[in-house]
Structures are given as C-alpha cells and as structure tokens.
Amino acid sequence: MTEFTPLTSLAGGALIGLAAVLLMALHGRIAGISGIIGGILPPAAADWGWRAAFLAGAIAAPALIIALTGHDIAFASTTPTFWLIVSGLIVGVGVTLGSGCTSGHGVCGMARLSVRSIAATLTFMATTGITVYVVRHIVGGL
Incomplete structure (x- = not known):
C-alpha cells in the first residue's frame, strides 16, 4: 500500500x-x-x-x-529487471513519437495551454490507466 x-x-x-x-x-x-x-x-x-x-x-x-x-x-520493485528494461524502451519510443515526455507536455505544455501538450498528456494518462488495469486485473500482475 x-x-x-x-x-x-x-x-x-x-x-x-x-x-x-x-x-x-x-x-x-x-x-x-x-x-x-x-x-x-x-x-x-x-x-x-x-x-x-x-x-x-x-x-x-x-x-x-x-x-x-x-x-x-x-x-x-518486485518487477523483474527484464520487464523494467522493456518498459523503459517502450517509454523511450513513446517519448520520441510524442515529441516529449510527461514533464515537458504535462507540466510545461499544459501550463502554456498548448493543445498538442494537452492531447499528449491525456493520451499518457489514458494509456497509463489502461496499462495498470490490464496488468493488475487481466494479466494478474508482474
């Protein structure tokens, strides 16, 4: 907890x-x-x-x-190192495709009312929620 x-x-x-x-x-x-x-x-x-x-x-x-x-x-962290590496690589690809990370878009871009940053942050948050649900309730946790 x-x-x-x-x-x-x-x-x-x-x-x-x-x-x-x-x-x-x-x-x-x-x-x-x-x-x-x-x-x-x-x-x-x-x-x-x-x-x-x-x-x-x-x-x-x-x-x-x-x-x-x-x-x-x-x-x-009880997550195996392999999965930490895989998730880090996925985040790296996402940062590249999204032209920035949660700190750039979520903190700075949204503060500037950037439509692109608001869309990116909503996508980050929705993807996070879906991922947590799938890992915890469908896959059964790692």
Missing part, C-alpha cells in the same frame, strides 16, 4: 512548478527531462551547462532531503 502524503506531494509539485517557471524565465527552455537529457549528449551539447546543472539538481535534491530530514526514500 502506498503511503498518503499530501503535504510532501504538494511541496514537491510546487518545487517542480517553480523549477519549470525559472527555467523558462531565465533560459527560455522547457523543463522536459527527455529533452534535457537528449540535449546533453553530443552533437547537441552546445548548451550542456544548464542541462547538467538541472540534472545534478534533480539527483541532489532527494539526497539533500535524506540528509536534512533523515527520512529515507524507500524504493523496492
């Missing part, structure tokens, strides 16, 4: 929103993780500095929370 954490979730969402607004205001860039990671590798690495800083912050923030609060972020 997942623990209900509305205040922590609200704080995390606010920080994600703040980071997205600051990145757009200061650099004119969308805070989409797939685009940030894709642009850090050559030959697109001309502006790697802000990308590296953004990714370092995304990695350092949980470590900082653990260090300051002592609250460990528990993560355990």
